[in-house]
Amino acid sequence: MLLNTLFDELTGRGSGTEAERHARYDWLEQLRCANPDAAEGGAMAGIPGHHWYRLPQALGVAGRHSDLLVGTLNAQYLVFAGRHAAAFAAELGLQYDANNRIDRPGGLDELLDAYAEEDDGSWSTLPAGRAAPPLAGWDDVYFRVRDLSDGKAIQSVTTIAYESSRFPGYTLLGTTLVGAGAIAHDxxxxxxxxxxxxxxxxxxxxxxxxxxxxxxxxxxxxxxxxxxxxxxxxxxxxxxxxxxxxxxxxxxxxxxxxxxxxxxxxxxxxxxxxxxxxxxxxxxxxxxxxxxxxxxxxxxxxxxxxxxxxxxxxxxxxxxxxxxxxxxxxxxxxxxxxxxxxxxxxxxxxxxxxxxxxxxxxxxxxxxxxxxxxxxxxxxxxxxxxxxxxxxxxxxxxxxxxxxxxxxxxxxxxxxxxxxxxxxxxxxxxxxxxxxxxxxxxxxxxxxxxxxxxxxxxxxxxxxxxx
Structure with a gap:
């Protein structure tokens, strides 16, 4: 049951009652793990996160499966190997964030590090002495916003599928936590x-x-x-x-x-x-x-x-x-x-x-x-x-x-x-x-x-x- 409600929250289908959410958070605390790939220089070092979890069972979306979860300050994301954001968007009805309106885990500014200005004013994605990986310096977010406003508070929950050159080869799929970002209604x-x-x-x-x-x-x-x-x-x-x-x-x-x-x-x-x-x-x-x-x-x-x-x-x-x-x-x-x-x-x-x-x-x-x-x-x-x-x-x-x-x-x-x-x-x-x-x-x-x-x-x- 807890795994099912977690899946619903991560994919934006629902979050359950407040009591169910607290029970789920307490359960996740028991599943904390150390992820060596998230250490500096590791394959997942570009994924910002404060806590990593191994779920007891892999969760699947659009035919892709993962049991690895990362939690940031106000969100949780499944971490999938491979680039699947477009497939997740098609499965879950997400749309592309063309206008840079959706918060990224850790922000977008760091992507500038992928670029160096040359003497002639052009931009290079080639670090000195190294070949540039495909798509050096890029950022793609697909999203859906669920409005939870109730006349007393204005609140929404955003589901995103996220790929970035900061962590090439991985896709994040998750949602902002319920209770984060609510403001008084006007x-x-x-x-x-x-x-x-x-x-x-x-x-x-x-x-x-x-x-x-x-x-x-x-x-x-x-x-x-x-x-x-x-x-x-x-x-x-x-x-x-x-x-x-x-x-x-x-x-x-x-x-x-x-x-x-x-x-x-x-x-x-x-x-x-x-x-x-x-x-x-x-x-x-x-x-x-x-x-x-x-x-x-x-x-x-x-x-x-x-x-x-x-x-x-x-x-x-x-x-x-x-x-x-x-x-x-x-x-x-x-x-x-x-x-x-x-x-x-x-x-x-x-x-x-x-x-x-x-x-x-x-x-x-x-x-x-x-x-x-x-x-x-x-x-x-x-x-x-x-x-x-x-x-x-x-x-x-x-x-x-x-x-x-x-x-x-x-x-x-x-x-x-x-x-x-x-x-x-x-x-x-x-x-x-x-x-x-x-x-x-x-x-x-x-x-x-x-x-x-x-x-x-x-x-x-x-x-x-x-x-």
Missing amino acids: DETAQYLQQVFADWAIQRACADACPPSAAAWPHTPRQAPPAPVGTPFDFARNLAYFDALLAAYGRAQAQAESDGGDAAYWACAAASTAYQAFSLRYTAGLPLPEVVAALEAAIGACEAARAALADAYDDEDLPAFDFEQLTDYARTLQLLGAALLFGRHDLAARLAALQTAFDGEDGVYEALLSAIDPQRPAVDEWYFAEPYTALYDCLQADDRAQQLEHLRQYLAGWHAALVQEDWFNGHLRAQGLGGYYGLWAFEAAAAAKQLGLRHGDLTHWLMPPSP
Whole structure:
């Protein structure tokens, strides 16, 4: 019985009563074991865990079996030899975590250790003197969230199947512990979480509607993520997914407007996805006219989101992006940089019209906009020091060598400085649908164009190629 209820909890089917859970935890304490493979340098050293257990009987999922259990601070996972996350996802109805929203055991940041920046600005996964293993530096999570909120407390339990380059050759399957993460109920938070759950359901439905592409991708990508040997990234399927998602968000927004729901949530989701669709088209190597059309659609989606936000908050002066939030600030500069890089000053002006609440407040933003409007004010402060001080210094420097040095510094620090963003390390979540759409510092390319810097002097994996 205890083994059965443990299996139900680990696979997200249920957890039993509180008394049953306590009995199960007491029982597990008697099954503690030492796992030599978890020691430093061992085969399982990358699996973070505080306690290891040997179950009296192996548990099976999708034809795979394991009797090894690891417990972290707030979760327990079965540990399977081999890579089975996709098979577990199909068996248990899990979906891919494309947006880096699901907590990993031990976090994702350590995956950066798999990369070393070379002198030319490229990223290498080859440790000195050693051959890189397949998929060096990667992270894949499939998940399902079970809502346990009861009107008194807001609580959910997340089931995940997890693979990572930190422990190659193994798959974790488990769930957060019941009782971890509950917060006092309030209607606003509960409504927001219900929208998030509905959003995940839409993402899953769109993913299910987009089968893998059998044909080879006909274009040369401008950037490519790590991929298994012989398994190139499926650009066609991911493009179809983003287009399906945009259509679904449009329907959700129309429904919310009809029934008095939060239309602004769906308009903002569509704006974010429209940027992803544009970025992936650029990344995939599609012709520039198609890329620029997608950029125009992304700016249009931002305008629609701003209108929905203004309606929701009864404030016509509300900006589309809040510069006090790093996520919004970074995305604004990416969009502005792309518009300037592709010579679409009209799109840059449309974006600026969405941000009049911040006119004259940020030196980086104003310096970039001065390329299309010399009357923009000179401002000597900006919202975020890292990584944007280097970009500001680049735009203000008069000496060509200093401009190059500042811009190189900016590119070198861009990725690590944005570690908290949902899209951080998107190139490491490239095996599941929607996890990768290219990582680009478009604002760096716009600055180089504005200053007349030679593109060949700024080779870096984040630097967009010249149009």
